[in-house]
Amino acid sequence: MYELIIIGGGPAGITAGIYAARQKLNTLLVTKDFGGQIAKKAVTIENFPGFEEISGMDLIQKLESHLKKQEINIERKEVIKIEKVEDTFFVYTKENDKFEAKAVVIASGADPRPLEVTGEKEFIGKGVSYCSICDGPIFSGKDIAIIGGGNSAFETALFLSNIVNKIYILEYGSEARADKENQEAVEKTGRAEIITMAALKEIRGDKFVNSIVYQNRETKEEKILPVEGVFVQIGLQPATSFVKGLNILNDRDEVEIEAETCQTKILGLFAAGDVNIGQFKQIITACGEGAKSALAAFNYLKKLER
Amino acid sequence: MYELIIIGGGPAGITAGIYAARQKLNTLLVTKDFGGQIAKKAVTIENFPGFEEISGMDLIQKLESHLKKQEINIERKEVIKIEKVEDTFFVYTKENDKFEAKAVVIASGADPRPLEVTGEKEFIGKGVSYCSICDGPIFSGKDIAIIGGGNSAFETALFLSNIVNKIYILEYGSEARADKENQEAVEKTGRAEIITMAALKEIRGDKFVNSIVYQNRETKEEKILPVEGVFVQIGLQPATSFVKGLNILNDRDEVEIEAETCQTKILGLFAAGDVNIGQFKQIITACGEGAKSALAAFNYLKKLER
Numbered sequence: 001m002y003e004l005i006i007i008g009g010g011p012a013g014i015t016a017g018i019y020a021a022r023q024k025l026n027t028l029l030v031t032k033d034f035g036g037q038i039a040k041k042a043v044t045i046e047n048f049p050g051f052e053e054i055s056g057m058d059l060i061q062k063l064e065s066h067l068k069k070q071e072i073n074i075e076r077k078e079v080i081k082i083e084k085v086e087d088t089f090f091v092y093t094k095e096n097d098k099f100e101a102k103a104v105v106i107a108s109g110a111d112p113r114p115l116e117v118t119g120e121k122e123f124i125g126k127g128v129s130y131c132s133i134c135d136g137p138i139f140s141g142k143d144i145a146i147i148g149g150g151n152s153a154f155e156t157a158l159f160l161s162n163i164v165n166k167i168y169i170l171e172y173g174s175e176a177r178a179d180k181e182n183q184e185a186v187e188k189t190g191r192a193e194i195i196t197m198a199a200l201k202e203i204r205g206d207k208f209v210n211s212i213v214y215q216n217r218e219t220k221e222e223k224i225l226p227v228e229g230v231f232v233q234i235g236l237q238p239a240t241s242f243v244k245g246l247n248i249l250n251d252r253d254e255v256e257i258e259a260e261t262c263q264t265k266i267l268g269l270f271a272a273g274d275v276n277i278g279q280f281k282q283i284i285t286a287c288g289e290g291a292k293s294a295l296a297a298f299n300y301l302k303k304l305e306r
Numbered sequence: 307m308y309e310l311i312i313i314g315g316g317p318a319g320i321t322a323g324i325y326a327a328r329q330k331l332n333t334l335l336v337t338k339d340f341g342g343q344i345a346k347k348a349v350t351i352e353n354f355p356g357f358e359e360i361s362g363m364d365l366i367q368k369l370e371s372h373l374k375k376q377e378i379n380i381e382r383k384e385v386i387k388i389e390k391v392e393d394t395f396f397v398y399t400k401e402n403d404k405f406e407a408k409a410v411v412i413a414s415g416a417d418p419r420p421l422e423v424t425g426e427k428e429f430i431g432k433g434v435s436y437c438s439i440c441d442g443p444i445f446s447g448k449d450i451a452i453i454g455g456g457n458s459a460f461e462t463a464l465f466l467s468n469i470v471n472k473i474y475i476l477e478y479g480s481e482a483r484a485d486k487e488n489q490e491a492v493e494k495t496g497r498a499e500i501i502t503m504a505a506l507k508e509i510r511g512d513k514f515v516n517s518i519v520y521q522n523r524e525t526k527e528e529k530i531l532p533v534e535g536v537f538v539q540i541g542l543q544p545a546t547s548f549v550k551g552l553n554i555l556n557d558r559d560e561v562e563i564e565a566e567t568c569q570t571k572i573l574g575l576f577a578a579g580d581v582n583i584g585q586f587k588q589i590i591t592a593c594g595e596g597a598k599s600a601l602a603a604f605n606y607l608k609k610l611e612r
Contacts, residue, residue, distance in 0.1 A: 015355045015590060022353060022443060024468035047328055049321045049593050050356060050368045052375055062356045069358055133601070137328065158608045162330035185608045259565035260585065279566065280601045284321060287355050288594020295439070295586045302464045302491045 008107030010036020012273025015290030021070030035060035119203030127209025144229035149176035161189035314413035316342020318579025321596030327376030341366035425509030433515025450535035455482035467495035
């Protein structure tokens with residue numbers, strides 16, 4: 001029986017682990033791998049305070065080694081189910097383990113939803129990006145396309161409007177779904193052209209992206225846009241399939257939490273980082289939430305003990 | 307006229323500055339000095355993810371140099387007043403400046419409330435601490451005293467109960483003011499002795515703390531307790547005197563915010579780090595809030611522009 005089980009090995013899970021171990025909680029961290037979304041970053045990270053420039057791999061290595069310096073149990077396994085019976089959580093893995101704990105932090109992260117078009121995988125880190133705040137500055141003065149027409153696509157456009165030259169927003173439907181105020185704000189930048197009924201067909205390039213091909217879904221006409229960057233903003237896929245039964249997810253499959261403590265509506269169950277509803281999904285905010293969730297779990301456990 | 311003014315140069319203000327600058331906001335950061343509470347830390351920081359061990363001075367230097375790599379205006383001045391007139395904030399300094407901006411992040415931090423007894427200043431970092439989560443592990447197996455009887459004192463005792471040998475909690479009044487559940491949880495550790503009606507008179511030591519002297523306020527008797535650590539937990543003093551007029555503070559002078567965006571009840575006015583109501587006041591949570599507040603300010607500004 002552990003006091004705390006942390007699920008996930010990205011920045012949120014690792015920070016939760018460091019904090020839990022320093023509080024001498026008997027802690028198990030279960031993760032398939034370390035790094036979370038950082039591991040997929042092909043570009044330098046410049047917005048984690050304290051590191052002016054650091055590669056994703058180097059940052060993961062530092063975080064992982066910081067974690068492993070603590071007294072903490074680590075299992076490289078995949079969680080497939082969580083159950084709570086009275087005050088005890090049962091955590092089941094694909095490898096047939098059944099771990100027990102009094103509190104759980106879910107930090108299993110999220111993945112950008114991929115487009116699944118030709119050229120996408122090939123040009124990740126070479127013009128294809130899933131995070132404007134991380135990668136935007138690389139595209140200074142260039143023409144770029146954003147794929148998607150929701151709030152995150154328009155917020156990406158707003159962010160990039162201060163950096164890039166021209167922005168194409170490709171929306172699959174007949175009109176963008178973003179809030180009016182987001183749409184009006186993007187219009188006001190004077191840098192964005194919204195192309196509706198657009199189905200992306202291909203991302204092309206040589207060493208780096210140099211154009212995209214899309215089809216107008218009405219006329220069936222195919223067009224080529226010369227762009228050096230493609231920002232895919234069709235949403236994230238939170239890694240929450242293993243908690244589907246707990247009724248703690250919103251309609252985007254994100255874990256709903258109380259922002260100040262990161263606690264879900266199930267007492268003793270916390271969620272930190274990209275897996276939860278927080279609107280600003282950054283490495284540093286994930287770390288902050290990891291610390292919060294571990295400290296809140298600690299308070300919960302100590303009150304439970306009495 | 308700036309787009310954003312950030313007040314404060316600790317981890318929250320610096321991270322807000324890095325994020326604001328990367329969003330190309332025309333930003334001014336006003337601070338008396340850099341580092342906030344980190345600057346006062348005499349011990350190594352071991353809970354900032356990515357740095358297994360780093361001195362306060364080294365971490366400040368890294369944060370400050372990261373900030374200064376950005377395009378951002380910095381004024382080493384002291385803010386004495388903020389006003390909002392229609393959509394514009396006016397920020398006044400002791401040095402008679404009047405800066406204008408459309409949004410403001412308050413990140414002016416807090417200071418531990420000092421006891422003001424003989425020996426306190428002398429032994430800071432040599433047995434006297436204001437942060438158990440930061441410094442606790444140093445006192446492994448030792449006897450320590452906690453000064454204060456509120457929730458933060460009892461939470462400090464809970465935290466240290468897994469680390470130290472014996473804990474004395476010195477409460478000035480006739481009974482501790484902490485929540486019942488906190489008091490019961492502390493009792494259950496079996497490590498804590500609560501001494502009420504205790505007025506601390508002196509902290510004594512050689513190179514490090516070796517005892518404290520307190521007076522029983524009823525009997526007037528003076529007693530000596532042999533302890534190697536003294537945790538002062540009589541509260542924080544948020545640096546919020548310059549916003550007293552805005553009606554955004556709670557009864558502990560902390561800025562009230564909506565946790566998800568760090569926005570105060572005044573639109574366009576945000577607060578990050580130890581200055582706000584957040585219950586977990588850590589360097590990494592301050593950084594997370596700095597990032598959040600800058601991103602939320604950015605969204606606010608872009609919507610304001612239309």
